[in-house]
Amino acid sequence: MTEARFDDTIHAPVRLRICGLLNNADRLDFAVVRDTLGISDATLSKHVKTLADAGHVTINKSASANRTDARRVTWLSLSPTGRSAFAAHIRALQDIAGQPHLTL
Template identity: 70%
Template sequence: MPEAAFDETIHAPVRLRICGLLRPVDHLDFAVLRDTLEVSDATLSKHLKTLAGAGYVSSSKAASAGRGDARQITWLSLTRAGRSAFSAHLQALREIAGSSAGLSTFDQ
């Protein structure tokens, strides 16, 4: 179990949800993340910039075989530091809530 560490950067609701969505996958398309969160491009970009600045999220661009134009897809991933910080933040929330039982699915 990670050592608890409350993280103000992650704790903002949209950023917390971004980390939660990125954690179980290797990478996620910007558009899928935006649509899942139901936020604008600008809002998602702002929160991703904050997470990237902290070293928690990385992005890469790649051409899409399914597209007929030159636009590229932006892929987003939690970095190793991001995964560690998110786990530590979840542990801190468990401690704040006063229970570590029954929440083991967050540790996967």
């Protein structure tokens, strides 16, 4: 079990929601994350860059089989470090709330 550890980078509301979404998937399309959170491309890009700079999120681009143009799909995923940091942050929040730790 991961030790509880508050993470200021993850704690910002949009970044916490991004990590929560990515924690439940191997990877998600940038557009899916944007639409699910109801935020702009620019807002998501800013927060993803912050998470990527901290080593929490990885960004990969690939050609799309569904497109006939040259545009690429941007895939987002939590890195192993990001998964661990997210789990530790959730445990820290549970401690603050006086709740038992849930398994992520």
